[in-house]
Amino acid sequence: MSLVVVGSVAYDGVETPHGKVDRMLGGAATYIALSASYFTPVNVVAVVGDDFAQEDVDLLAGRGIDLAGLERVPGKTFFWAGVYSADMNDRTTLRTDLNVFADFQPKLPAAYKSQPYLLLGNIQPELQRSVRAQMNGVRLVGGDTMNYWINDHRENLLKTIAEWDFLLINDTEARLLSGENNLRRAAEKILAMGPHTLVIKRGEYGAILWREDGHFMVPGYLLQEVFDPTGAGDCFAGGFIGYLAGQGVNPRNDQIPHKDLRRAVIYGSVMGSFCCEKFGVDRFRTLTRSEIDARYQEFKNFTDF
Amino acid sequence: MSLVVVGSVAYDGVETPHGKVDRMLGGAATYIALSASYFTPVNVVAVVGDDFAQEDVDLLAGRGIDLAGLERVPGKTFFWAGVYSADMNDRTTLRTDLNVFADFQPKLPAAYKSQPYLLLGNIQPELQRSVRAQMNGVRLVGGDTMNYWINDHRENLLKTIAEWDFLLINDTEARLLSGENNLRRAAEKILAMGPHTLVIKRGEYGAILWREDGHFMVPGYLLQEVFDPTGAGDCFAGGFIGYLAGQGVNPRNDQIPHKDLRRAVIYGSVMGSFCCEKFGVDRFRTLTRSEIDARYQEFKNFTDF
Numbered sequence: 001m002s003l004v005v006v007g008s009v010a011y012d013g014v015e016t017p018h019g020k021v022d023r024m025l026g027g028a029a030t031y032i033a034l035s036a037s038y039f040t041p042v043n044v045v046a047v048v049g050d051d052f053a054q055e056d057v058d059l060l061a062g063r064g065i066d067l068a069g070l071e072r073v074p075g076k077t078f079f080w081a082g083v084y085s086a087d088m089n090d091r092t093t094l095r096t097d098l099n100v101f102a103d104f105q106p107k108l109p110a111a112y113k114s115q116p117y118l119l120l121g122n123i124q125p126e127l128q129r130s131v132r133a134q135m136n137g138v139r140l141v142g143g144d145t146m147n148y149w150i151n152d153h154r155e156n157l158l159k160t161i162a163e164w165d166f167l168l169i170n171d172t173e174a175r176l177l178s179g180e181n182n183l184r185r186a187a188e189k190i191l192a193m194g195p196h197t198l199v200i201k202r203g204e205y206g207a208i209l210w211r212e213d214g215h216f217m218v219p220g221y222l223l224q225e226v227f228d229p230t231g232a233g234d235c236f237a238g239g240f241i242g243y244l245a246g247q248g249v250n251p252r253n254d255q256i257p258h259k260d261l262r263r264a265v266i267y268g269s270v271m272g273s274f275c276c277e278k279f280g281v282d283r284f285r286t287l288t289r290s291e292i293d294a295r296y297q298e299f300k301n302f303t304d305f
Numbered sequence: 306m307s308l309v310v311v312g313s314v315a316y317d318g319v320e321t322p323h324g325k326v327d328r329m330l331g332g333a334a335t336y337i338a339l340s341a342s343y344f345t346p347v348n349v350v351a352v353v354g355d356d357f358a359q360e361d362v363d364l365l366a367g368r369g370i371d372l373a374g375l376e377r378v379p380g381k382t383f384f385w386a387g388v389y390s391a392d393m394n395d396r397t398t399l400r401t402d403l404n405v406f407a408d409f410q411p412k413l414p415a416a417y418k419s420q421p422y423l424l425l426g427n428i429q430p431e432l433q434r435s436v437r438a439q440m441n442g443v444r445l446v447g448g449d450t451m452n453y454w455i456n457d458h459r460e461n462l463l464k465t466i467a468e469w470d471f472l473l474i475n476d477t478e479a480r481l482l483s484g485e486n487n488l489r490r491a492a493e494k495i496l497a498m499g500p501h502t503l504v505i506k507r508g509e510y511g512a513i514l515w516r517e518d519g520h521f522m523v524p525g526y527l528l529q530e531v532f533d534p535t536g537a538g539d540c541f542a543g544g545f546i547g548y549l550a551g552q553g554v555n556p557r558n559d560q561i562p563h564k565d566l567r568r569a570v571i572y573g574s575v576m577g578s579f580c581c582e583k584f585g586v587d588r589f590r591t592l593t594r595s596e597i598d599a600r601y602q603e604f605k606n607f608t609d610f
Contacts, residue, residue, distance in 0.1 A: 305567035
């Protein structure tokens, strides 16, 4: 079942305690699409400049990702640079050049509009809404956001997420959005904003899935080495919706079975963990579905009692 | 199967965002013993002053805890006071009056020496070792420690834990003890120090169990409200060894079954979570075994996939 992904495709400069890369493929839509591509056909809606390299097109196309919605316009591709703290729990943005992304007005190719699954990466809430509005008969829609939209574009954001089935954010964002420090109360408040399902990502500490009928928690995978956490949250999102899309779930007809949602959280966690093992998207150059399934089994083994 | 617990019995002054208590029953041995008493008979070895109140004796005795090893000497009981930060992830010690605890030389009543299970609460490593040496034919021994002993009494501590079956510490202590920031590598190094089993407590983020043959992770229980986290780690320890003692496990004859260790981690987590629901030991005034088993089942429900 085909998935539409909207968000940024970018070049990133990243420095972690393990090294420094001045310019490499990045962006939320890139990570989401690469991650989801292991589970379901993916269509990308994004914009890049005329500096976007053929090898990066090839990487995405090589994963079977449909790029009809990847608009190419004169100018430079979105560029972001950041540096991580020694323990990698914090990062400082050094540079954000929106470039062609500043005027991004997502336009969906006709073939995308009838797809059943939609993942809205972290962009302006108005743009997320405009994409949602272009889709006909979408079955399952969800997305991500960040502190900037929560703080400075709150009304717009609330209007946007009210139309979503699920919201995927981190614990800091959940507290900010709800105004509650306690995660149980934060989740209750957020579920009242519209989405029937909430996933709170906690970085190295795992994730929590919330729905009115209960919650599910998974610890984070313990990596031997975290090389670069950039994109891990987006890879989580890609694994989460990718798995659900691959299963063909349909919340319109009935609630998604809890077991599917739980497995989607595990696949999200698996994909987020792989993302951190190399710089940028490098892990996806070699990652196989059998490695993914083996790590899923590891999650089973280290959480079962 | 009977358990011997050694550690501090104290009075605590605690301030959290939910309130302030100037003086209430506390101390590692108190929390460990109360928690373990739901699973197995418990014998306490500790010292108190002549100010130790009858109602506090009654609380412990009321849980069936054997107090033959609770020495009473002239002077004041150990007093500790601390204040928690708004998010309760940090606490500042305001006062530590060792009082009669300064000269504590644990002497085990004859009946305690042949008990099969021993939990050494956080005290001087030499004292932990002297208690271990007084026991005959102990089957399973483990304990806790803290940054002070790791930093300033390292050789003594290493000599002490080399004789233990398991070590229960928090993530900061594990990093300090091993000199490794990565928890996988930290665990490998600590297991090479002697204990065959390591439990790393992560506060609200749960716990990790390590043994040479694999690891187990559990997320932390999401409380509606954390009133007072004092003693939660000790209650974890009490639930962990209490459950194993109740099962009669014997690592001398064969390795403890992984399923017993995993369940012990869950019972530890359950007891730590209850501890936080009221100030000091207050939750144990009403807690029942059926509430404990219901929460164990909750852990099953919110982690199963």
